[in-house]
Amino acid sequence: MDIRAVIKDSPMSRFQILTVIVCVAATVVDGFDLIMVTFLAPQISAEFALSASLLGVVLAAATGGMVIGAAALTPLADRTGRRPIILASLALGAVGMLVSALSPDVAGLVCGRVITGIGIGGVIGSVGVLLNEYSSRRRYGLIMGIFASGIGLGGTLAGGLTAPVVAAFGWRGGLVAGAIVTALALVVAAVALAESLEYLAAHPSERSLHRTNQILRRMGHEPLTELPPVAKRTAAPIRGVFVGRAGRLTVLAMVGFGTLQISFYFVTFWMPQVVSLLGAPGLAVAVSMGMGLGAVVGSLAFGILSTWISRGALTAVMIALGALALAGMAFVTAAPNALVVLAITTTLMGSAGIAGYYAIVPNIYSARMRGTGFGAVLAVGRLAAFTSPIIGGWLIDARLGFVGVFVAFSAPLLIAAVVTVVIASMGRRRESEDTPSATPTLESA
Numbered sequence: 070m071d072i073r074a075v076i077k078d079s080p081m082s083r084f085q086i087l088t089v090i091v092c093v094a095a096t097v098v099d100g101f102d103l104i105m106v107t108f109l110a111p112q113i114s115a116e117f118a119l120s121a122s123l124l125g126v127v128l129a130a131a132t133g134g135m136v137i138g139a140a141a142l143t144p145l146a147d148r149t150g151r152r153p154i155i156l157a158s159l160a161l162g163a164v165g166m167l168v169s170a171l172s173p174d175v176a177g178l179v180c181g182r183v184i185t186g187i188g189i190g191g192v193i194g195s196v197g198v199l200l201n202e203y204s205s206r207r208r209y210g211l212i213m214g215i216f217a218s219g220i221g222l223g224g225t226l227a228g229g230l231t232a233p234v235v236a237a238f239g240w241r242g243g244l245v246a247g248a249i250v251t252a253l254a255l256v257v258a259a260v261a262l263a264e265s266l267e268y269l270a271a272h273p274s275e276r277s278l279h280r281t282n283q284i285l286r287r288m289g290h291e292p293l294t295e296l297p298p299v300a301k302r303t304a305a306p307i308r309g310v311f312v313g314r315a316g317r318l319t320v321l322a323m324v325g326f327g328t329l330q331i332s333f334y335f336v337t338f339w340m341p342q343v344v345s346l347l348g349a350p351g352l353a354v355a356v357s358m359g360m361g362l363g364a365v366v367g368s369l370a371f372g373i374l375s376t377w378i379s380r381g382a383l384t385a386v387m388i389a390l391g392a393l394a395l396a397g398m399a400f401v402t403a404a405p406n407a408l409v410v411l412a413i414t415t416t417l418m419g420s421a422g423i424a425g426y427y428a429i430v431p432n433i434y435s436a437r438m439r440g441t442g443f444g445a446v447l448a449v450g451r452l453a454a455f456t457s458p459i460i461g462g463w464l465i466d467a468r469l470g471f472v473g474v475f476v477a478f479s480a481p482l483l484i485a486a487v488v489t490v491v492i493a494s495m496g497r498r499r500e501s502e503d504t505p506s507a508t509p510t511l512e513s514a
Contacts, residue, residue: 100223134186143444214372221364381493384425
């Protein structure tokens, strides 16, 4: 039995749908934990008397941790399995939120945010791989769009749910609430999630066969008498993702995803502050919630449109439109309402682009190296996201002017759009001798 064909070509079972729901819920919780700090920024800045540059470090700390989580934890999913890494990452996220809440100074707060980010990076990378391996071919684009919407949805919920908690218990109370929500997500995931069938097939043993048959029964399929033969291992995962056609696609994906993240996270973390600095502090919460909702809509729009439109082309077009919206902010700095509309448009298009990369990248790799490859691309993207709010703070402190800042951050989006077109072109020109594990599938991922 070809396990991947069973999953990809059959209607999705209730078990697979439950897996998708739990994975998306974990991503929503991560979005809650990640974006919450933008709503707490005014109180944190006031308590510690932070400059714009230092506040940028606080805002970027979790994304810095996500670099570590994506680079260190997601590749471990190729060795220990997807499920244990998801659970361990959720546990780290809860601990990080609690450390942040109890921190007596800025250093402790940054440390807690880094720990939280490590957990978020591990969850997103491992969940993305697990969803790839449990989604049918027909629903894959939609599912990855829903998955990508999780961060934005979590950010939207953070804006609505954090306000009353912060009003009653301060910004530390908001972080404690995040820790509790993350711990609850850990319990649900421990009960509901099973290991990836593709991972079990790639690591055959008597225990793997038993676990595989348990999952197949839950999916409504007949059990196996033995696991399918495993292809001969030709390279260690970390080496395999950087050689041949897969290696070239890895580098291009890193460039495209990294430049996309630079611009997206500048808008995500700085626009509430920018709106306040431009004289409309009353719009700060509105722009944060609007951008969170825009990110959700963008991800879902990608998932729906990818049913009919080539994923590579759709991703490139969405990113290019986001670049135009971000550059357009330079012309409306005196009109806060128009600025808010363009900020929401930018996050909508950028989120659609992120969903595109989430759908594209895992399919470049075989099951043995999928976590390593996806984690490597995510790590570069998170590194770019980490630097983004810090660079934004420097540029603002340097009095470049918001016109210059908006134009500067629109350039990386244009680069991402061009790189995506190149990747799509490589996907169309793939050579007949390429193996499935190394074949980019931008048109069919």
